Amino acid sequence: MNFDLGPYSSYIWPAYAVSVLGLGVATVLTVIAWRRAKARLAALERK
C-alpha cells in the first residue's frame, strides 16, 4: 500500500480523517443510544 500521497496529501488525509471521524462518532452514538434504550426498557419491565 502506498501512503506517500505526494504534494496533495494535506488535502487527502483531512478528507479521510473527517470521514472516519464522522462515521465513527455516528456509530458510537448509535450504539450508546441503543444500549441506553434497551436498559431503560428492561428496568421498566422489571418494575
Added chain:
Amino acid sequence: MFKYANPANFMRLSSILLPWVSGACVLALGCALYWGFRVPPDYQQGMTVLIMFIHIPAATMAMGIYGLIAIASLFSLVWRHPLADVAARTAAPLGALFTALGLITGSLWGKPMWGTYWVWDARLTSFLLLLFLYVGYSALWNAIDDEARAARAAAILALVGAVNLPIIKFSVDWWNTLHQGESILTGDIAGIYLWPLFSMMLGYALLFTVLWTIRIRTEIVARRARTLMQGAA
C-alpha cells in the same frame, strides 16, 4: 410486504441479519481501503483521486437516503404504516451526516483541482440545500410535541423537498457548472479506480443499513418504554 414490516417482525429479523450485514460492511470498507491505497496516481489529478473514493459514496448516500425518506413519508401519509415514520425519522440524521461529508470532502478535493474550496454553482448549491432540508426535516420533528402531527408535517416537507433530488442530479447538465458532469455511467473513469470506488460505495451503503437498523430498533424500544411508563402513570 406490510405483514413482514410490523415492529415485532422487524425486531426479530433485524437481530438475525445485523451481525451478517455488519461483517459484510467491515469487509467491503477494508477492501476499499486496501485497493484504494494501491492505485497509481491519476494522470491529471495525481493522488487526489483517492478523495473520489470517499466523496462519491458520501454524495450518493446523501441523495439515496433522502429518496428513502421521501418513499417512507409517502407510506406514512397514505397507508399510515407504523414503521414508515420511524424509518424516515431515524434516517434523517444519517443523511445529514453523509451530506456534510460529501460537502467537506468535495471542497477538500476542489481546492487542489479547481483552486477554490467553494463556488456557488448549481451542483454545490443544490447539494447544500439538501443539507438544509435534512436539518429542517429533523428540526420539524423535534418542534412538534404531538408525534402524529409531527410525522405528518415532516412527511409533507420530505415529499416537497424531494424535488431537489433531480435538480442535484441533472444540475451539471442543465447549467454550466464548475463541478464535473457524470463520469461513472459514461465510462470516463479508468477500471483500476472502479474497484475501490464500488467497494467503498457498498461499504457506505452497508454501514448506513446497520446504523439505520439499530436506530429503528432503538426508536421501537423507546416507544415501548414510553407506553409502559404511560400505563404505569
